Amino acid sequence: MITRTQAIEHGLNAEAVRNRARYGDWQRLMAGVYADFTGTPNREALVWAALLRAGHGSVLSHWTAAERHALLDRPSAAIHVTVHAAHHPARRGSIPGVVVHRSRHLEQTVHPAMSPPCTRVEHTVLDLIEASAAFEEAYDWICRAIGRRRTTAARLREAMAMRPRMRWRQDLEVALGDAALVLSVLERRYVRGVERPHGLPAALRQVRVWQGTGNRYLDNLYQEYRACVEVDGAAAHPADEQWRDKDRDRWNAVHEGIDTIRIGMLGLRTPAAQCATAAEVAAWLSGRGPQTGHACGRYGCPVL
Numbered sequence: 001m002i003t004r005t006q007a008i009e010h011g012l013n014a015e016a017v018r019n020r021a022r023y024g025d026w027q028r029l030m031a032g033v034y035a036d037f038t039g040t041p042n043r044e045a046l047v048w049a050a051l052l053r054a055g056h057g058s059v060l061s062h063w064t065a066a067e068r069h070a071l072l073d074r075p076s077a078a079i080h081v082t083v084h085a086a087h088h089p090a091r092r093g094s095i096p097g098v099v100v101h102r103s104r105h106l107e108q109t110v111h112p113a114m115s116p117p118c119t120r121v122e123h124t125v126l127d128l129i130e131a132s133a134a135f136e137e138a139y140d141w142i143c144r145a146i147g148r149r150r151t152t153a154a155r156l157r158e159a160m161a162m163r164p165r166m167r168w169r170q171d172l173e174v175a176l177g178d179a180a181l182v183l184s185v186l187e188r189r190y191v192r193g194v195e196r197p198h199g200l201p202a203a204l205r206q207v208r209v210w211q212g213t214g215n216r217y218l219d220n221l222y223q224e225y226r227a228c229v230e231v232d233g234a235a236a237h238p239a240d241e242q243w244r245d246k247d248r249d250r251w252n253a254v255h256e257g258i259d260t261i262r263i264g265m266l267g268l269r270t271p272a273a274q275c276a277t278a279a280e281v282a283a284w285l286s287g288r289g290p291q292t293g294h295a296c297g298r299y300g301c302p303v304l
Helices: 006-008 016-023 043-054 062-068 121-130 136-149 153-161 171-175 179-195 239-256 269-287
Strands: 027-030 033-035 079-083 098-103 203-212 216-222 226-231 259-263
Touching: 006 033, 006 216, 016 171, 027 136, 027 216, 033 043, 043 079, 062 079, 079 203, 079 269, 121 136, 136 153, 136 171, 136 216, 153 171, 179 203, 179 216, 216 269, 226 239, 226 269, 239 259, 259 269
Parallel strands: 079 098, 226 259
Antiparallel strands: 027 033, 203 216, 216 226
16 A cells, blocks of 8 residues: 555656556555555555545544454444544545544554554544444443453543543443442432332342352342342443353242343433333233332333
């Protein structure tokens, strides 16, 4: 891959560059960017062409960086690059198939070793959160990055602390908090936003049960219904920890006759979400024992 400027700096004149493209020795991929091979360019050639066209210091970012960090299972439709805020590559003409983002703090976000240059996975996730249409989409990026072991909650918190402005910061801090803090916040939301205002029975909290290899604790045990509600801060848990949770649920069902449902942050985030969760829990419990639950008084509450 070579740019017109690089070719001239290495001794070719403008006419020689045009002739190499005209006679098929080179192929033009973007304005001023050429491939010194024939045939269909692969993905690697296209992303390099986008970076060369965007100019010095540009890096892959957003969905294309997510592709490089294995957060996406297929290439992004457009190639996303970020340049310094003072740089305006589109002034030299539009760049088909490339989306250019600008940042004042680009140097702090670039991975030190990746080639082609790319934003670090933590800043890639935060960029995608900023671009998300809803918090549910943002939360999915967190779960995906941690669940695929590309980063940790602690590293995401450190990256977020570098940004003075961040969408949904309070909710993100809960999602990325230390495990004990996350669970205490979500458990409080469950009791105060789901259970009490909707007339659900008061569960037994943190009930100790023996499960073959040791003691385990159930978050909310509805003993009369042989039912357990687990409040799960899943964003901070890699896949193997989630499998351990599933093993525990299976043990409870087989050996204790206790069925389990799990509620994550999205089911407790807003009053509307809490009402919807209460409706599901009330219906589930009522199908297992005495009828329970009522509307909380909030307009549109779906609990019957």
